[in-house]
Amino acid sequence: MTDDPMIEARDVYHAYTHAGVTEPVLHGLELVVRRGEFVVIMGPSGCGKTTLLNILGLMACPTRAGTLRLAGEDALGLSDAARTRLRRATLGFVFQRFNLLPTISARQNVALPLRIRGEAADGRVAELLEAVGLQDCADKEPGRLSVGQQQRVAIARALVTRPALLLADEPTGNLDSANAEAVLTLLTEFHRTWRQTILLITHNEHLTVAADRVLRMCDGRFVE
Numbered sequence: 205m206t207d208d209p210m211i212e213a214r215d216v217y218h219a220y221t222h223a224g225v226t227e228p229v230l231h232g233l234e235l236v237v238r239r240g241e242f243v244v245i246m247g248p249s250g251c252g253k254t255t256l257l258n259i260l261g262l263m264a265c266p267t268r269a270g271t272l273r274l275a276g277e278d279a280l281g282l283s284d285a286a287r288t289r290l291r292r293a294t295l296g297f298v299f300q301r302f303n304l305l306p307t308i309s310a311r312q313n314v315a316l317p318l319r320i321r322g323e324a325a326d327g328r329v330a331e332l333l334e335a336v337g338l339q340d341c342a343d344k345e346p347g348r349l350s351v352g353q354q355q356r357v358a359i360a361r362a363l364v365t366r367p368a369l370l371l372a373d374e375p376t377g378n379l380d381s382a383n384a385e386a387v388l389t390l391l392t393e394f395h396r397t398w399r400q401t402i403l404l405i406t407h408n409e410h411l412t413v414a415a416d417r418v419l420r421m422c423d424g425r426f427v428e
């Protein structure tokens with residue numbers, strides 16, 4: 205089983221329908237990511253990167269797909285409950301718009317995935333807050349943090365369970381170069397230490413230095 209790829213997506217189509225108009229955004233994508241691989245996806249705004257990541261992260265259902273296997277499981281064949289279980293057990297997700305809970309502190313946001321799993325909010329929370337440079341504002345709610353600080357909370361939250369698969373949507377899009385470098389160091393460390401599989405969307409060419417593979421996307425397709 206462990207020779208299964210972490211992600212096997214074949215023939216993935218997606219279209220949005222809005223006000224009676226259907227607009228296709230993914231045109232039969234193929235993506236296979238090995239366990240422990242660090243893959244970066246780049247591409248212009250609007251080409252379908254977030255849509256793809258949401259589908260791979262089981263946050264959205266493709267309009268149609270030949271295959272969508274995640275960590276060896278047939279993600280399309282699962283019940284809602286089984287899909288949620290797979291997501292909690294396997295995935296860490298950094299949303300492009302962070303999706304932090306506004307009423308609880310940064311520290312509590314980072315601890316949340318552990319609480320949902322019924323695990324203790326242990327030293328991992330403080331370690332990650334420090335790794336992203338937020339130890340001094342950990343008790344503030346997201347609304348009292350800068351956008352860049354909120355983004356770093358989202359990264360710490362995605363990593364706290366040491367997920368086998370990290371999906372990150374432009375995780376340094378709001379960071380200055382020093383903070384982007386710290387995040388890259390952190391991801392590289394997780395990749396090495398935990399043999400974490402990483403699929404990362406970015407516009408930052410610098411983040412490709414640590415990647416095993418860089419894919420370019422255009423108009424809902426991978427291009428050379």
Ligand SMILES: Nc1ncnc2c1ncn2[C@@H]1O[C@H](COP(=O)(O)OP(=O)(O)O)[C@@H](O)[C@H]1O
Nearest residue numbers: 220221222229248249250251252253254255256
């Ligand atoms: N919820 C939605 N409803 C309708 N259209 C959408 C929705 N989300 C994205 N789109 C459209 O789908 C295309 C791809 O969007 P997205 O996946 O967010 O691209 P990217 O992340 O590469 O910028 C864009 O044309 C966008 O306008």
Ligand SMILES: [Mg+2]
Nearest residue numbers: 253254300373
């Ligand atoms: Mg996007």
